[in-house]
Amino acid sequence: MHSPVEQFTIKVLFALNLFGYDVSFTNSSLFMVLTVLASIAFLALAIRPAALIPGRMQGLAEMLYEFVADMVRSNVGNEGRPYFPVIFTLFMFVLFSNLLGLIPYSYTTTSQIVVTFALALAIFVGVTLIALVKHGFHFFSFFVPSGAPKALIPFLVVIEVISYFVRPVSLSVRLFANMLAGHTMLKVFAGLAVMIASAGGVAAAGSVLPLIAIIGLTGLEVLVAVLQAYVFTILTCMYLNDALHLH
Amino acid sequence: MVFFLFSQELLDKKDVRSGAKVADEKSPDKNATPAANTTVSSSLSERISHLEQKHRIADDTPPQATIPQGGMALAGRVSSExxxxxxxxxxxxxxxxxxxxxSPLMLVVMFFLGxxxxxxxxxxAVSGRGMAAGYSDDYETRANKDSSE
Structure with a gap:
């Protein structure tokens, strides 16, 4: 009987050592490469007809584009336009790695905290640099709540600074925890079905129940995959908005 | 959830674009029908002016970042925060x-501050104030202005 968390094991496909660092190509790396290739292939093939009245695939690609474009426009405004490519790339990467992970025998790269944290940290550092370049020293006024009593300001600044550094952690933990929990839950129900079936006799018929549950949960997982990609992207937009328009 | 709702909205827009044939099949209470009944040129110029106005509004007003307040998204957000x-x-x-x-003074202090x-x-997250640090005054003035409009 396999453990429900065995699906998250990192397997080294071929070992690689660069300057004393272990940079082996693992199953996680493989699926990250596949995610990138799949999203590029999907978009390239979908917009290939370039028809005035889009077909199904082109419509889907345009819908994704307009969806992210509208999200950037409504959450960041016009100054957000230069950042649209990176936000769209981010959305496609998270969406495709979430969805590819739902295919049986595949691997969910976003179920690894190191992957989501690397993404979130890159966003955090990038957004902070944008704010520093755009506003200079004025950026640090971000941490001083206006209208607070003078005596409380040192205490509040510490809390504001911590709550600023919480951003990359909460961003990465949210995505990682959702994917990890969802896939573990699917595996637990699958294991339950196998266990009941192996009981034999009349009791084996009971394995239909967890099987039905898995069908429902898979639908839920598709929803979670899309929703978490959306939440990840919209929070990036909001952080960018904060950086561009300081209060 | 929001994604699917949004895509449905886009699909409706696409129907309008592809002409009157699709719009006729729709129920009359859909807002697609009046646009399809008018002539092509006027509906096009109408749409252009409507879009321009929409973009002008988007350009003028600073965006007010909001997070979807749907139950699942909010629950996930609150727990992860x-x-x-x-x-x-x-x-x-x-x-x-x-x-x-x-040790262990800072651990204890920072644990509570965290x-x-x-x-x-x-x-x-739950009061819909976006992610901005600080309690800047203009939140209230902005909220009052919004409600008065």
Whole structure:
């Protein structure tokens, strides 16, 4: 009987050592490469007809584009336009790695905290640099709540600074925890079905129940995959908005 | 959830674009029908002016960042903010302890400060104040202006 968390094991496909660092190509790396290739292939093939009245695939690609474009426009405004490519790339990467992970025998790269944290940290550092370049020293006024009593300001600044550094952690933990929990839950129900079936006799018929549950949960997982990609992207937009328009 | 709702809206727009044939099949109470009944040129110029106005509004007003307030998205957000606040607080306290050799003073202090920061973030999430740090005054004035309009 396999453990429900065995699906998250990192397997080294071929070992690689660069300057004393272990940079082996693992199953996680493989699926990250596949995610990138799949999203590029999907978009390239979908917009290939370039028809005035889009077909199904082109419509889907345009819908994704307009969806992210509208999200950037409504959450960041016009100054957000230069950042649209990176936000769209981010959305496609998270969406495709979430969805590819739902295919049986595949691997969910976003179920690894190191992957989501690397993404979130890159966003955090990038957004902070944008704010520093755009506003200079004025950026640090971000941490001083206006209208607070003078005596409380040192205490509040510490809390504001911590709550600023919480951003990359909460961003990465949210995505990682959702994917990890969802896939573990699917595996637990699958294991339950196998266990009941192996009981034999009349009791084996009971394995239909967890099987039905898995069908429902898979639908839920598709929803979670899309929703978490959306939440990840919209929070990036909001952080960018904060950086561009300081209060 | 929001994604699917949004895509349905886009599909409706696409129907309008592809002409009157699709619009006729729709029920008359859909807003697609009046646009299809008018002549092509006027509906096009109407749409252009409508879009221009929409973009002008988007250009003029500073965007007010909002997070979807749907139950699932909000629940996930609140729990992760709480956990992340504790992780960052305790983690930075531990690092400070090792650095300043003050174990366990900073760990205890930063743990509680991290918990407070997490709760502040939760309050921000549920009160719809976006992610901005600080309690800037213009939140209230902006909210009042919005309600008066």
């Amino acid at each position: 709480l956990v992340a606040g504790l992780i960052v607080g305790a983690g930075s306290g531990w690092v400070l302890d090792r650095w300043l050799d003050t 918990a407070v920061a997490g709760m502040v973030n939760v309050w921000r």
